[in-house]
Amino acid sequence: MTAKLASLRPIAWLVSIGMLVGLVAIFTWVPTDCGMTVNGACFQGSIQRMFYVHVPSAWVSYLAFTIVLIGSFSYLRSGRDKWDHVAHASAEIGVVFTAITLVTGMIWGKPVWGAFWRWEPRLTTTLVMFLIYVGYLTFRSMATDTTRGSRIASVIGMAGFINVPIVHFSVQWYRGQHPLPVVVNPQEGAQLPVEMLITLLYMVALFSLMYATLLALRVRLGRLEAQVETLEAI
């Protein structure tokens, strides 16, 4: 176990240094967004730089909930506890990153939309996704019979995933204020200057690596919880 944790240390350092490099790129290399001007000033301006943490956080939440789906399905199929630990860990990380997505979106929205929150499709469906997985975690913490609780949680984790594509496609299916995708846009292709695109992809890769590191740590925590439960039952 300790050897496994030690093997995570270089990755944790890589993520930390990578984040510093990312911050330097975000604030010095990437141009300030000035696609639209109001009274001679850029409409979005520097606040658009929120994009480089908002989008990677949203990506990690999609990734985390996809892993919840895979973990839950595999647990129901095989009955092996390791899949349940993976699903539980991924749901917790997904909730953290969905909260980050919501908060950074609200902070970005205030100077651009004039309000922290709008009941528009993307924001509302993201909030619903957040609440579904908060419910999943609450159910898990309240379940008294571990095996039965894990099985029911797996069903909730799988059913909850239905909302993930709804969140992603909500900007295309319904009319709202949230901008359309600028990277994966089936109609018009990527619409970003090359510096913005490179920085965004770099941050997405880095956030994914951070997710993998957090997942490994959180899965170990799940194993320890199960070990304590077994030892206390003896």
Add this chain to the structure above:
Amino acid sequence: MLIALARTAAQIEQTKLIYLGVGFSFVWIAIAFYLFSIIRRQSDLQARVDKLKNEPPWPK
């Protein structure tokens, strides 16, 4: 008129920078807080596992 517009634009830009600072700080604080909560819970549980393993199997 132009000076007033420039001042307003500078004020708006300053407000955006403050929001940006708050947003970025929130992201790193949230991630660091979560990471430390995992590490703290792990060390607590590890201590509990070690204690349970070292306890004699008979009741005290």
